Amino acid sequence: MTEFNPFFKRYSKGLRRVAVVYPNRYVGGISNLGIQRLYFEVNRSEKYLAERFYTDVFDGLRSVENATPLKDFEVALFSIQYEEDVFNAVRILRESGFSGRSVAGGPCVIQNPLPYAKIFDRLFVGEAENAVLDVVEDRAVEGLVPHSYRRRRVELDSEMRSEIIGEGAYGRALIVEIGRGCPRGCRFCVVRQIYSPARWRSAESILEFAEENRKLANKVAIVAPSPTDHPEFKEIVSGLRELGFEVSPSSIRADRFDEEMAELISGTRTLTLAPEAGSERLREALNKGISEDDIISAVEIAESAERIKLYFMFGLPGEEQEDLEEIVRMVERIRRMGKKVSVSANPLVPKPHTPFQWLPYGGDPERDVRENLRELKRKRKFLLSRLRRVADVDVESVERFAVQTIISRGDESVGELIAGGARPSEILKRASEFLEPLPPDEELPWDRIEMGYRKSRLRREFELVMERFG
Ligand code: SF4
Structure with a gap:
């Protein structure tokens, strides 16, 4: 596996080990900026060393960095992105012989921590930026169940000035989170509630980050629950194109897709x-807010x-x-x-x-x-x-x-x-x-x-x- 890892830290005597565990495959884990943030925050501290675990690298039982067994770690931070990942997490905990403190977070835990309460020692409900060490040290920080039952939310910051680049879900790409939360109200969607309110990073800060990391990849994956709702979406995409990146948004709303946007992402x-639904009637029930005309016209415009x-x-x-x-x-x-x-x-x-x-x-x-x-x-x-x-x-x-x-x-x-x-x-x-x-x-x-x-x-x-x- 080849990757560029700006946050890598060597073990030295006295450092306490924290495992960052993604209980699924590397390809998804490396594309997850939440995981990267945990790793970054632990490794920037003087006391701790973080290493990562994925199910398809040593079965999730040894770290990617040094093949260190999970049982040698003091704390293990799990991120549960999909409900079924909990089965992998349970297997990893059992087979590794891990006896430290386990903490689980991620969207599945935020939406309902209860099924995870008997599996992990602590649960984290919310966004962990700048609180990762509090979680590691088991301080009574907001969102850390059972100390707190209140979802933690943060202002988006730009402290992570680079990121690990590997062969992830978007290929070899720089992943840029342009926003979190969603201003829409689709009735089936949990994102609108568990990551509310919608927050956007400014075009200026996004382009600055991309420019600083220009050498690392030729492609940018822009991620957000609904990226095309970003008020400066077109400026961001055209700015990235000017920097020489190929740009790929994680999804596109049909009603926001026009000729200019098609031109900007041409090559996709x-x-x-x-x-979501075939009939206008059910799309209305879902509060999806797009019509069949929107969909057909998006298909027509997307010539490439x-x-x-x-x-x-x-x-x-x-x-x-x-x-x-x-x-x-x-x-x-x-x-x-x-x-x-x-x-x-x-x-x-x-x-x-x-x-x-x-x-x-x-x-x-x-x-x-x-x-x-x-x-x-x-x-x-x-x-x-x-x-x-x-x-x-x-x-x-x-x-x-x-x-x-x-x-x-x-x-x-x-x-x-x-x-x-x-x-x-x-x-x-x-x-x-x-x-x-x-x-x-x-x-x-x-x-x-x-x-x-x-x-x-x-x-x-x-x-x-x-x-x-x-
Ligand atoms: S647009 Fe997407 S993220 Fe936003 S509420 Fe609808 S389904 Fe959820």
Whole structure:
């Protein structure tokens, strides 16, 4: 593995070891600036040394830097980006013989720390910038459960003047976080709540950073939940192009895509769009705020794109067979425009902190768990068989997303099962009650965390959707 690592530090006697563990593959971990920030903050201190762990390097049991066994570390900081990563984390903890203090953070822990409480010694809810050493030393900093149950949020700073460059999810690229949080209100999306409020870095500071690191890569991946909403998006992209970078935004909103933007990102072979639903009616239920015209016009404008990648969900509230047919129709329409099409279609996970948190998995509160699962499988089969004729299709299994739903909505009992070595199929059997609808008047497992929004607002949105579309 070749990488450029400006934060590397050699071990010297007296340094205390902190492990930064990404319980998934290197390609994702190296593209994660949150992980890089943990590593940077630990290594800039005089007392500590950080080394990194990924599941495909020594099975996550020895560090990338020096093949040091995890059990030789005092503290291990885990970042849980996807619910299933917790299975890898449990295996790593068990097989490594680690006996120090383990701490977990990342989006899955922020959305609902309870399933992780029996697995890790501490949980971190929020953004850790400039508090990493407090976490390492177990000080009562905001966000560090059980000392605090309040989500920590920060001003975006520019203390990290460089970054580790490796072969990551965006190729060999400089990754630049242009913003955090999202000003939009898509009802299925947990990002709008757990990273609120939306914050943007200035074009000036982004370009300065890119210029300082110009020699490290020819490509910049600009990342944010909704990058094209950055008020200076075009200035940023054209400034990066002037510096000689190829630019690739993590995603593009169809309604923000115009000719100027197409010109700025020309050279991008794949245009990724997320209609989420096939019909205008369901996109309205999701509060997605883009129309079919927006999508079609984005495809028309994107002349350089050979491939259009589309993201859809199914198992939405009020979903009918016609809504699924609308997905097929939209994909066929784009295919007829001469583009290759890739489709990713997955069941909705009704996530905590969203107006859909009270929905059952499968979206229909009138059906029981078994019926909802059966119906989701039928819908999956329909979409696969019809879409395969015109597109490359990626539809994950209904069971896999069911397990994600259970972990994201579960309580300590789910964590106990996972800590005890239960595999996903067993979780699905033994904790399927977390796939049921949740009673709107009852306290939810994650209500204990002060997230900084009013639950009544989510409830009003939920009721509105159920009245109009349910
Ligand atoms: S789905 Fe995207 S645009 Fe919508 S709220 Fe979430 S991050 Fe923002």
